[in-house]
Amino acid sequence: MLEKVTSVDLIEVIENGCIQVRTKTAIMEDGVEISGKFHRHVVAPGDDYSAEDARVKAICAAMHTPKVIEAYKAAQIPA
Numbered sequence: 001m002l003e004k005v006t007s008v009d010l011i012e013v014i015e016n017g018c019i020q021v022r023t024k025t026a027i028m029e030d031g032v033e034i035s036g037k038f039h040r041h042v043v044a045p046g047d048d049y050s051a052e053d054a055r056v057k058a059i060c061a062a063m064h065t066p067k068v069i070e071a072y073k074a075a076q077i078p079a
Helices: 055-062 066-076
Strands: 003-013 019-029 032-043
Touching: 003 055, 019 055
Parallel strands: none
Antiparallel strands: 003 019, 019 032
């Protein structure tokens, strides 16, 4: 039996407050992985993270304080 399994397998916090999220999609046959691929995306301070994995939500809630969001946005303004 073939089964598609998707999971967040890596979460990294970057110095500027961005959260890098790696999602793995594995194709399993009778419990054995026969194929897999990865996708990465970034949740920047101030982004809506309501649709993220529960662990990503918890990290964003802790890390994306008003001070971090303000500093991130200020750094994005070209000089």
